[in-house]
Amino acid sequence: MLLKNLELYHFRNYSEQEITCSPSINIFWGTNAQGKSNLLEAIYYLGYGRSYRQVPDDQVIQWDYPGWRINAQIVNNLMDPIYQSCDSLDIVYSRETKKKTIRLNQHNLSKISNLGTIFPVVLFSPDDLPLVKGSPGERRYFLDSLLNRIYPSYYKVNQRYQRNLTQRNHHLRSSKAGNNKYLLETYDQELSELGARILQFRFEFLPMLSKYVKNFYREIAGEKAELSLLYLSSLPSTAQIEFNYGPDKTVKAVDYYSSLVSNFYTTLGRLRNTDRQRGFTSIGPHRDDLVFRLANKNLRQFGSQGQQRSLVLALRLSELVILENYIARRPVLILDDVF
Amino acid sequence: MTYYVGPVANLIRELHKLPGIGPKSAQRLAFFILQLPVAEAQRLAEAILVAREKISYCSICGNLTDQDPCSICRDEARNPALICVVEQARDVIAIEKTRNYRGRYHVLQGALSPMDGIGPEKLRITELIDRIQNGGVQEVILGTNLNPEGDVTAMYLAKLLKPSGVRVTRLAHGLPVGGDLEYADELTLSKSLEGRREM
Ligand SMILES: [Zn+2]
Numbered sequence: 001m002l003l004k005n006l007e008l009y010h011f012r013n014y015s016e017q018e019i020t021c022s023p024s025i026n027i028f029w030g031t032n033a034q035g036k037s038n039l040l041e042a043i044y045y046l047g048y049g050r051s052y053r054q055v056p057d058d059q060v061i062q063w064d065y066p067g068w069r070i071n072a073q074i075v076n077n078l079m080d081p082i083y084q085s086c087d088s089l090d091i092v093y094s095r096e097t098k099k100k101t102i103r104l105n106q107h108n109l110s111k112i113s114n115l116g117t118i119f120p121v122v123l124f125s126p127d128d129l130p131l132v133k134g135s136p137g138e139r140r141y142f143l144d145s146l147l148n149r150i151y152p153s154y155y156k157v158n159q160r161y162q163r164n165l166t167q168r169n170h171h172l173r174s175s176k177a178g179n180n181k182y183l184l185e186t187y188d189q190e191l192s193e194l195g196a197r198i199l200q201f202r203f204e205f206l207p208m209l210s211k212y213v214k215n216f217y218r219e220i221a222g223e224k225a226e227l228s229l230l231y232l233s234s235l236p237s238t239a240q241i242e243f244n245y246g247p248d249k250t251v252k253a254v255d256y257y258s259s260l261v262s263n264f265y266t267t268l269g270r271l272r273n274t275d276r277q278r279g280f281t282s283i284g285p286h287r288d289d290l291v292f293r294l295a296n297k298n299l300r301q302f303g304s305q306g307q308q309r310s311l312v313l314a315l316r317l318s319e320l321v322i323l324e325n326y327i328a329r330r331p332v333l334i335l336d337d338v339f
Numbered sequence: 340m341t342y343y344v345g346p347v348a349n350l351i352r353e354l355h356k357l358p359g360i361g362p363k364s365a366q367r368l369a370f371f372i373l374q375l376p377v378a379e380a381q382r383l384a385e386a387i388l389v390a391r392e393k394i395s396y397c398s399i400c401g402n403l404t405d406q407d408p409c410s411i412c413r414d415e416a417r418n419p420a421l422i423c424v425v426e427q428a429r430d431v432i433a434i435e436k437t438r439n440y441r442g443r444y445h446v447l448q449g450a451l452s453p454m455d456g457i458g459p460e461k462l463r464i465t466e467l468i469d470r471i472q473n474g475g476v477q478e479v480i481l482g483t484n485l486n487p488e489g490d491v492t493a494m495y496l497a498k499l500l501k502p503s504g505v506r507v508t509r510l511a512h513g514l515p516v517g518g519d520l521e522y523a524d525e526l527t528l529s530k531s532l533e534g535r536r537e538m
Binding site: 151152153156157160163164166167168170171174180182183185186187189190 | 451452453454456458459487488490491494495498499524525526
């Protein structure tokens with residue numbers, strides 16, 4: 001992908017700014033607080049439809065203006081020397097309607113998630129360390145957002161799973177949960193079927209992620225010890241799966257879909273009283289984690305700052321290569337403050 | 340809204356309470372109504388009042404009606420052994436438009452959604468069980484929406500109705516008519532595989 005031209009209107013500290021990019025590497029150079037990160041934030045918006053700083057859309061408006069707009073000319077085919085196949089991508093936010101409109105060549109885009117394949121972006125920034133050091137949610141988010149972009153049906157399954165999970169948790173907290181066995185059974189059934197599918201997708205995908213992360217980590221860190229990737233599952237039978245072998249020896253998740261479903265369902269049933277007391281669902285793909293080990297020590301807790309940064313970069317580069325393989329477009333890589 | 344004199348502000352406020360009507364639409368509608376001849380405004384006001392007073396829920400099926408029981412429940416030509424369960428009265432109209440269904444209905448008046456405080460006790464489920472226990476019902480078609488809440492409601496009802504011995508069926512999840520197979524997502528495709536039928 002190539003970002004040919006970028007225009008910002010009332011976005012962060014920019015009232016009106018036009019930037020023309022070169023077809024190869026672009027460097028934004030300047031002292032602190034000039035708005036370099038804001039520029040990168042705008043580019044990130046084009047790929048994800050939201051800020052990587054996890055702030056709502058109205059907080060990136062300049063002062064008290066009624067809204068902001070980002071317009072970009074993007075080029076998919078880099079081989080086209082005169083960039084004739086240029087697409088116009090537009091994101092407009094209005095404070096009054098609280099609506100964000102995304103247009104590709106003047107046509108409204110119905111789903112923000114489509115941006116992931118229209119203008120793929122991968123970001124590496126110093127704020128990224130939580131990916132390794134933070135809570136399991138950070139790593140699930142990484143995994144899910146990658147899977148969402150390469151398997152559109154993963155997004156649907158996951159969305160449905162989350163919805164049923166919220167409903168089940170609300171039901172657990174309601175006073176009537178105790179005397180309605182059928183309703184809880186229904187949620188358990190839905191969750192175990194959808195959850196098993198999520199696990200299937202993840203298990204199919206992880207060997208590939210593992211392969212790339214290992215190779216990149218070795219190149220970046222230059223360490224002899226081999227990195228290993230483990231999937232830490234909250235389901236008893238799949239408690240720890242190590243994705244440490246080549247693609248030919250991967251876990252054949254497809255074969256045991258039905259055993260995953262029944263395993264999940266029985267465990268949900270067994271933990272029903274615990275869940276009722278806690279008021280939430282204690283097992284499932286929404287509680288799982290990825291663990292990275294080097295010479296048997298977990299890098300999350302015991303890695304040095306340097307090792308953790310190398311791992312984050314290895315994860316981001318893997319993301320880049322995997323996306324390129326799957327969606328046949330080379331993502332724009334944003335490196336924020338890496339030197 | 341303080342810019343308007345009392346009655347105008349009041350009208351805008353009431354219109355704004357309607358679903359899908361934002362402040363700007365409410366303002367536009369209010370000005371439209373204020374331009375109407377008095378007789379026409381009166382007809383509109385009366386239509387609202389009369390509809391609200393005369394229309395109630397059918398005591399058998401829960402559909403909107405001006406007579407109790409409703410015209411569908413009274414229609415002898417309609418098969419009383421077949422009941423289609425739907426979420427809302429508007430779903431009855433959608434199915435009626437197909438002219439393909441000759442059974443009766445049961446309107447739940449919602450779908451199970453604990454996050455909105457809607458548990459089984461808030462829906463017309465007891466009334467459905469009573470209808471089945473009174474006898475004569477052979478098949479219940481679960482016609483709730485094909486979204487997570489509609490699916491859970493259908494699965495829950497299926498569990499509940501199982502002991503009664505009546506046949507319980509679900510509207511098929513499937514591919515849209517005129518849709519290309521290659522553009523269907525995996526969830527839709529696998530649901531339609533589950534719901535495949537003999538040819
Ligand atoms: Zn009726």
